[in-house]
Amino acid sequence: MTFLIGENMVGGYGGTDILNGCSIRVDLGDIAVVVGPNGAGKSTAMKAIFGMLNLRSGKISIGGEDITALAPFERVKKGMAFVPQTHNVFTSMTVEENLEMGAFINTGPIAGIMEQIYELFPVLKEKRHQCAGELSGGQRQQVAVGRALMTEPKLLMLDEPTAGVSPIVMDELFDRIIEVARTGIAVLMVEQNAKQALAIADQGFVLVQGENRYTDSGTALLRNADVRKAFLGG
Amino acid sequence: METLLNPLVLLANFILVPGLAYGSQLALGALGVTMVYAVLNFSNFSHGEIMSFGAMCTILATYWLQSIGLSISPLPTALLALPFGILGAIGLCLLLDRLVFRFYRHQRASSVTYLIVSIGVMFVIGGVIRFIIGPDDRNFNDGDRFLLKARAFKEISGLSEGLAIKSSQAITVITAVIVVAAIFWFLNRTRTGKSMRAYADNQDLALLSGISPDRVVSITWVITAGLAAIAGTLYGLDKSYKPLIYFHLLLPIFAAAIVGGIGQPLGAILGGYIVAFSEVAATYAFKKFLRYLGPEGWSPEDLVQLLSTEYKFAVSFLILVLVLLIRPTGLFKGRVL
Numbered sequence: 332m333t334f335l336i337g338e339n340m341v342g343g344y345g346g347t348d349i350l351n352g353c354s355i356r357v358d359l360g361d362i363a364v365v366v367g368p369n370g371a372g373k374s375t376a377m378k379a380i381f382g383m384l385n386l387r388s389g390k391i392s393i394g395g396e397d398i399t400a401l402a403p404f405e406r407v408k409k410g411m412a413f414v415p416q417t418h419n420v421f422t423s424m425t426v427e428e429n430l431e432m433g434a435f436i437n438t439g440p441i442a443g444i445m446e447q448i449y450e451l452f453p454v455l456k457e458k459r460h461q462c463a464g465e466l467s468g469g470q471r472q473q474v475a476v477g478r479a480l481m482t483e484p485k486l487l488m489l490d491e492p493t494a495g496v497s498p499i500v501m502d503e504l505f506d507r508i509i510e511v512a513r514t515g516i517a518v519l520m521v522e523q524n525a526k527q528a529l530a531i532a533d534q535g536f537v538l539v540q541g542e543n544r545y546t547d548s549g550t551a552l553l554r555n556a557d558v559r560k561a562f563l564g565g
Numbered sequence: 566m567e568t569l570l571n572p573l574v575l576l577a578n579f580i581l582v583p584g585l586a587y588g589s590q591l592a593l594g595a596l597g598v599t600m601v602y603a604v605l606n607f608s609n610f611s612h613g614e615i616m617s618f619g620a621m622c623t624i625l626a627t628y629w630l631q632s633i634g635l636s637i638s639p640l641p642t643a644l645l646a647l648p649f650g651i652l653g654a655i656g657l658c659l660l661l662d663r664l665v666f667r668f669y670r671h672q673r674a675s676s677v678t679y680l681i682v683s684i685g686v687m688f689v690i691g692g693v694i695r696f697i698i699g700p701d702d703r704n705f706n707d708g709d710r711f712l713l714k715a716r717a718f719k720e721i722s723g724l725s726e727g728l729a730i731k732s733s734q735a736i737t738v739i740t741a742v743i744v745v746a747a748i749f750w751f752l753n754r755t756r757t758g759k760s761m762r763a764y765a766d767n768q769d770l771a772l773l774s775g776i777s778p779d780r781v782v783s784i785t786w787v788i789t790a791g792l793a794a795i796a797g798t799l800y801g802l803d804k805s806y807k808p809l810i811y812f813h814l815l816l817p818i819f820a821a822a823i824v825g826g827i828g829q830p831l832g833a834i835l836g837g838y839i840v841a842f843s844e845v846a847a848t849y850a851f852k853k854f855l856r857y858l859g860p861e862g863w864s865p866e867d868l869v870q871l872l873s874t875e876y877k878f879a880v881s882f883l884i885l886v887l888v889l890l891i892r893p894t895g896l897f898k899g900r901v902l
Binding site: 403404407408412413415418419420421422423424428431432433435436478479482 | 762
């Protein structure tokens, strides 16, 4: 039984469909990466899975439970967490307050979870009393991921987490994401840096025009000559 | 020594003390405006009338308390009645949100639409207030008038200039300090307060974190109404209650919020005092003050007054225009209107 299943999703904004029946699955402890050309519907698929877009048809289930009709904040309670591509931190609040707000639905003690996040991202502990808006791009992304992890999710969704960060920071972020997945969390991410992302992916989805073009393990997709030629620049 | 102290006492009496009291009233008003702007994203022009409504409820409760003989003399009965004023204003704001503002929020109306809606709301509340309590001046301050009388100060200090502190001025400043401290504690230390800041900072992300917008909005109205009722009552205690005066207060209040950077609570407080002191200083006649500084027997020919008091609102207007031209974000980097 796969943990997250988004099946035959069809939908878009206004009249035109952007998703034309694409399917995405992730299991607990795995990393799934969605790649594809611009306008393929990668981010739209993420929004659909998180309930920020109404589907015309298709079904989304998590742990066997159908959540197609739930609002985004209800999905947060079901164990889903989402890191948007931009505006993903509270810039006027300190790092610690950002994490605290991440755990808003959790009314119990949160010191333990926060400590785990600081272990994962040691630099955040150093800067915990600084405003998130004053941090560098890479550190901000860490705050954003940390905030999402505060709800102790079972599924972490990342929309282009490495957009606009340097290659070194990107490698480090990917390392952290692998660590997150090893704790048994399902990770689903959309990436522009397709090669690097597929290298760490257990499962890869190549979307074209809102449909699945290739679906395989990350390494198999990297070896696939057609995929390399069309989507990974040779 | 006395030649130096006399002009300072003169300034303290005519600028420092009234400026502090007026500044505190503006600061509380601007704090409410700025919070609505930060959380609900619009300039609430009905804020002046909400202050007036809160003050009206306090006055009615004061009359009732007086009629049953309750008094906390030497303090004004209005302080005891203030909770009723706050409750009245909270009820009004929640009702308005339910009937009017919520509709536009769900439509994701533009801020200009909101602004015009709030002007309409302002006229309606203004009408209701005049309907209930009438347009007349009302003095409801039944406490001791002075904390420190000018003559008493002269006797104690032996100076020729007096320093008077009205009890309403002292009450205003003390209340403002307590309220502002409480608001900042709430915003920075409590989970609910932080969730309000988070919502103001980034609505979408707040939603992703499971913060309920309806709750944040309701709490914002409760706090705004509380601030408005307190500010309105303090202003009425200090200068007597007159329904129309709160409409005129809108300009200095918005000037204060914008000078400080709209959306920034700390800016609203600072802005309140900047506007108040500018207004008081620009309309004060410095003749006597300069006479102390000049040589013996010399006196300036005219009053040395920048503006006559009828034009005091021009000061707020000038500040507003200058800030918008030179530094639209205000002192504390608020949002641009």
